[in-house]
Amino acid sequence: MPAFTRARVILYGFVSLWSLLVLLPLLWMVLASFKSRRELFMDPLGLPGEWSGEAFGRAWGVGMGQFLVNSLLATAASVVVIIAVSGMAAYVLARSDAGWTRAIYLLIVAGFAVPVQAVLVPLYQMISGAGMLNNLAAIVLPYAAYGIPFTTVLFFAFFLDFPRELEEAARLDGCSRIRTFFSVILPLSGPAIASAAIFQAVFIWNEFVLALLMLTSPGNKTLPVGIIQLRGEFTADWPAVMAGLSIAVLPILLIFVLAQKYFVRSLAGLGK
Amino acid sequence: MAELEIANLVKDYGAWRALKDVSFTALSGEFVVMVGPSGCGKSTLLRAIAGLEPVTSGRIAINGRDITGDEPSDRGVAMVFQNYALYPHMTARQNMGFALRIAGRPQAEIDAAVARAARILRIEAQLDKKPKALSGGQKQRVAIGRAITRAPDVFLFDEPLSNLDAALRSQMRVELGRLHAELGATMVYVTHDQTEAMTMASRIVVLNEGRIEQVGPPLDLYNRPVNRFVAGFLGSPRMNFVAAEVAAAAGAAVSLRVPGLVGTLAVTGVEARLSPGETVTLGLRPEAFSDDPGAGLALDGRIAVIESLGRETLLYLEVAGLRAFDSESHEGHFAVHRTRQIAARQGDPLRLGVDPRAVYLFDASDRAIAWPTVHA
Numbered sequence: 141m142p143a144f145t146r147a148r149v150i151l152y153g154f155v156s157l158w159s160l161l162v163l164l165p166l167l168w169m170v171l172a173s174f175k176s177r178r179e180l181f182m183d184p185l186g187l188p189g190e191w192s193g194e195a196f197g198r199a200w201g202v203g204m205g206q207f208l209v210n211s212l213l214a215t216a217a218s219v220v221v222i223i224a225v226s227g228m229a230a231y232v233l234a235r236s237d238a239g240w241t242r243a244i245y246l247l248i249v250a251g252f253a254v255p256v257q258a259v260l261v262p263l264y265q266m267i268s269g270a271g272m273l274n275n276l277a278a279i280v281l282p283y284a285a286y287g288i289p290f291t292t293v294l295f296f297a298f299f300l301d302f303p304r305e306l307e308e309a310a311r312l313d314g315c316s317r318i319r320t321f322f323s324v325i326l327p328l329s330g331p332a333i334a335s336a337a338i339f340q341a342v343f344i345w346n347e348f349v350l351a352l353l354m355l356t357s358p359g360n361k362t363l364p365v366g367i368i369q370l371r372g373e374f375t376a377d378w379p380a381v382m383a384g385l386s387i388a389v390l391p392i393l394l395i396f397v398l399a400q401k402y403f404v405r406s407l408a409g410l411g412k
Numbered sequence: 413m414a415e416l417e418i419a420n421l422v423k424d425y426g427a428w429r430a431l432k433d434v435s436f437t438a439l440s441g442e443f444v445v446m447v448g449p450s451g452c453g454k455s456t457l458l459r460a461i462a463g464l465e466p467v468t469s470g471r472i473a474i475n476g477r478d479i480t481g482d483e484p485s486d487r488g489v490a491m492v493f494q495n496y497a498l499y500p501h502m503t504a505r506q507n508m509g510f511a512l513r514i515a516g517r518p519q520a521e522i523d524a525a526v527a528r529a530a531r532i533l534r535i536e537a538q539l540d541k542k543p544k545a546l547s548g549g550q551k552q553r554v555a556i557g558r559a560i561t562r563a564p565d566v567f568l569f570d571e572p573l574s575n576l577d578a579a580l581r582s583q584m585r586v587e588l589g590r591l592h593a594e595l596g597a598t599m600v601y602v603t604h605d606q607t608e609a610m611t612m613a614s615r616i617v618v619l620n621e622g623r624i625e626q627v628g629p630p631l632d633l634y635n636r637p638v639n640r641f642v643a644g645f646l647g648s649p650r651m652n653f654v655a656a657e658v659a660a661a662a663g664a665a666v667s668l669r670v671p672g673l674v675g676t677l678a679v680t681g682v683e684a685r686l687s688p689g690e691t692v693t694l695g696l697r698p699e700a701f702s703d704d705p706g707a708g709l710a711l712d713g714r715i716a717v718i719e720s721l722g723r724e725t726l727l728y729l730e731v732a733g734l735r736a737f738d739s740e741s742h743e744g745h746f747a748v749h750r751t752r753q754i755a756a757r758q759g760d761p762l763r764l765g766v767d768p769r770a771v772y773l774f775d776a777s778d779r780a781i782a783w784p785t786v787h788a
Contacts, residue, residue, distance in 0.1 A: 314485035
């Protein structure tokens with residue numbers, strides 16, 4: 141076997157194994173949500189004996205609809221704030237030669253290095269002090285704060301490559317800086333915005349720790365936290381938990397499949 | 413109709429001075445071409461006029477109005493960029509009307525201006541296409557159309573044809589000439605291509621290392637360059653330069669000897685006092701050689717390269733013991749232009765004469781001191 145073909149076989153083998161490792165638990169989750177509670181423990185790895193959608197009904201019964209709406213609102217609001225703030229910040233940083241803007245850029249990049257666990261307690265105190273607990277803003281603001289550094293770096297690289305002539309043409313056409321940004325640069329930043337939005341949406345949709353801490357009343361919970369309600373102190377409705385998770389995963393999986401090109405690009409863009 | 417005046421313009425980038433006290437005036441309705449090698453400051457000068465590059469000192473005025481510190485859009489100038497700089501997300505129509513829309517003009521006025529520009533440029537059928545769907549030439553027309561709709565006092569062109577292929581380039585040269593005649597507007601055009609400069613300009617501004625070397629109508633510059641730089645820059649292939657020694661001098665008439673060549677060259681009309689033994693530079697245009705050496709200087713060599721273009725022939729002549737410096741060929745061959753077909757092959761011997769009435773002379777500081785009295 142030629143060396144090239146052998147390398148391909150090994151690579152494909154590795155990637156297939158890796159995909160199985162990731163996909164099998166997902167498959168198990170979906171299969172488990174169709175099983176009865178008894179069957180789940182008697183035959184955890186088998187196919188459901190009788191395909192029953194009851195678990196989905198039970199999961200929906202604890203308020204999945206509300207959680208779904210909360211998650212959608214939190215994700216949409218955070219993504220909008222992140223894109224708006226980092227887009228404008230990155231444009232200014234990419235176009236300025238002043239030394240202090242370089243320093244600000246470095247500070248923003250340094251924001252990457254702060255783990256959320258390290259600031260949980262002061263963050264809780266701040267949100268609580270501001271009277272925002274159990275409010276969507278309690279998670280939207282920290283999500284935005286954590287999303288902005290990554291997105292700013294992403295946009296920064298994009299704007300550095302943005303053709304200057306277009307901005308100069310806009311200046312000659314009478315556009316102010318702001319107008320140039322909104323009329324010329326923003327409409328042409330579609331790929332960068334899509335990349336950033338999808339990356340942040342996936343992260344925020346799945347975020348658990350902050351949401352658990354900040355949202356305690358049932359009406360405000362997001363999906364990851366809400367699903368936990370199906371697990372009682374002594375017993376747990378595992379098929380319903382799995383059904384809930386399946387519902388939760390579905391929208392983001394759909395977006396990911398439709399727009400995975402942008403998702404990959406957002407990560408590749410970081411190398412610039 | 414507008415007059416553009418540039419006075420004592422200086423532009424520094426840190427310690428590097430890109431423009432060194434540049435002054436000139438583009439008269440109303442003139443087509444001024446700024447030409448020079450890469451890095452000579454021609455694009456910087458154009459961008460300074462457009463307001464895209466702040467100047468260190470000096471003054472720019474249009475019709476007497478000082479615009480040195482004005483925003484680009486308030487200057488009454490429109491610019492056509494080398495790579496078109498069309499907004500990719502807008503149609504040709506939107507691109508052309510964008511400036512008027514930003515200025516808040518009524519839709520009817522925008523439509524009329526766009527329609528007029530499209531008619532002049534013959535791009536009516538392309539108006540609803542986006543730049544991606546247009547060819548290079550069409551994009552360039554839309555870019556020019558965008559400038560026309562603004563009805564500026566002065567049009568600025570930054571090497572607008574350099575992204576087009578040769579055929580389209582010569583077609584667009586003619587188009588731009590027609591456009592200039594039709595609009596009668598003042599136009600400033602930057603190029604590194606001396607053919608564009610020679611064919612299109614009312615006046616050429618030759619720039620070198622941030623300074624203006626010479627300003628004048630194309631043929632004036634071609635026939636009476638002030639120095640060796642201008643003489644070498646205009647004309648393709650370039651002028652051949654060789655070192656010559658003054659054998660005898662009597663007022664405006666000098667007799668020259670070229671080391672490596674047989675015979676002497678009697679040049680008249682020299683505008684400098686030369687004395688025997690002094691070294692000067694002899695400039696020979698490729699078209700200045702005669703077939704018959706007669707009694708004057710003879711150039712004996714072999715054909716190193718022959719380029720037959722059909723109605724004309726370019727030869728590169730290798731002369732033993734003599735190198736043309738600063739020439740088109742790096743080997744020091746003499747460029748020779750003949751206006752007919754020549755049945756010759758590489759390596760063939762060729763004997764040419766130098767007509768003393770068709771030569772240029774430059775002194776030791778490269779200043780021109782004698783010009784041809786006859787032109788091929």
